[in-house]
Amino acid sequence: IRDKYLLSKFLSHKLEEGFSVIPGKEYEELDFENLSFPMIAKKRNGRSSEGLCEIEDEDQLGFFCNKMWREEEKNYIFQRKIEGKVYTVDYFRGHGGLDRALVRKENLRTKNGAGVSVEILPEKGIERQCKRIAEALNLYGLVNFEWIYEEQEDCFYFLEINPRPSGGIGFSVLAGAPFVEEAVSFYLSEASERDADGEDAVTMRSETKPMADFPSQKPENTIRYGFYGKYYDDFYLS
Numbered sequence: 371i372r373d374k375y376l377l378s379k380f381l382s383h384k385l386e387e388g389f390s391v392i393p394g395k396e397y398e399e400l401d402f403e404n405l406s407f408p409m410i411a412k413k414r415n416g417r418s419s420e421g422l423c424e425i426e427d428e429d430q431l432g433f434f435c436n437k438m439w440r441e442e443e444k445n446y447i448f449q450r451k452i453e454g455k456v457y458t459v460d461y462f463r464g465h466g467g468l469d470r471a472l473v474r475k476e477n478l479r480t481k482n483g484a485g486v487s488v489e490i491l492p493e494k495g496i497e498r499q500c501k502r503i504a505e506a507l508n509l510y511g512l513v514n515f516e517w518i519y520e521e522q523e524d525c526f527y528f529l530e531i532n533p534r535p536s537g538g539i540g541f542s543v544l545a546g547a548p549f550v551e552e553a554v555s556f557y558l559s560e561a562s563e564r565d566a567d568g569e570d571a572v573t574m575r576s577e578t579k580p581m582a583d584f585p586s587q588k589p590e591n592t593i594r595y596g597f598y599g600k601y602y603d604d605f606y607l608s
Contacts, residue, residue, distance in 0.1 A: 371531045372415045375447045381528060384506055389499050389517075391528045394447035397435065405431070410453040411438075415445065417532075424451065436440060452518050452527050457493065459515040460535065460542045460551050461500045465557045469504070470549065471497040478595045489537060490545050496526060503531070512553040513541075 371376055378391040385391070411434055413421040421443075425431050438446060456476045463469045473496050476489035500515050514536035516529040535549070538540075542549055 371509070371533060372417075374416075374530060375414045377531070378528070381506070382501060385499055385528070386495070386502075388495065388524065389526050392452060394449045396447055397438070397444065400448060400597065406450060407431075410449045410451050411446050412432055412449070413445055414447055414567045421446070450550050452520050454519045454521060454527075456529070457491075457496060457517045457519060457526070458488075458536050458538065459496060459517070460512070460547065460549055460599060461504065461515055462512045462552050462556075463501075463504050463510050464552060465510075465559075468552070469501055469554065470547065472545065472549075473497060473502050474538065474541055476538075490541070492515045499526075499528075503528075507531075509533075512549055512554060539540070548605050 375394050378394050382391050382393070405428065407425065407427055408599050409425050409431075411421075411423045411425055412419075414420065423434055425434055425448075438444065456479060458474045458476060458603045460469055460474075461469070473493040475490050476486040476488050479580045496515075496517060503509075503515070504513075509531075511533075512535050514532045514534070516532070518529055519526050535553070538551060556608065
């Protein structure tokens with residue numbers, strides 16, 4: 371899932387209407403007679419906006435490509451730039467059909483991609499897409515998804531999956547979602563299975579509970595995590 375180029379191709383036919391990927395092209399695939407600006411250049415396996423560059427015109431593209439070839443760094447893809455608000459989804463998937471998602475719209479975001487003022491939203495469509503993607507990729511554990519909403523097109527564009535908790539997981543904890551407890555239980559269970567050696571082995575396995583067993587879980591038509599629409603400001607965990 372770190373390879374943004376292959377991931378976008380894999381997901382391009384797996385999303386519902388109103389959701390899409392941003393097609394990425396390698397340098398060799400660019401049509402220099404039909405370029406559209408602005409565009410984004412980023413590393414196929416980059417992390418935390420590593421190496422990301424916004425390109426406004428052909429001159430900047432030429433300068434960037436010369437720099438890329440001079441440094442022998444060819445591991446870049448080029449994408450159309452999408453303007454809009456970023457939505458981060460903390461997502462946990464465990465055994466026995468357990469999965470949980472919480473969507474945050476990032477109203478204020480640092481340059482390296484950390485949301486510092488967020489709004490918790492009941493975006494069922496995004497939650498459903500994250501579940502579909504996790505199942506397609508056979509993902510388990512605690513990860514985070516990023517989407518960007520393009521208002522004129524009324525479309526959520528998939529940005530990336532980070533195979534770790536989001537930097538702002540504390541917002542989800544403040545809103546009442548037990549992601550940390552579920553993740554710890556899941557990973558201890560996985561570790562105990564790997565360490566077990568015969569009947570005499572000491573196990574630390576924690577049973578994964580269905581969602582209904584957690585006190586924070588509410589019916590679908592009521593608030594599930596704190597208050598939807600509540601703003602959380604000035605709280606950031608690096």
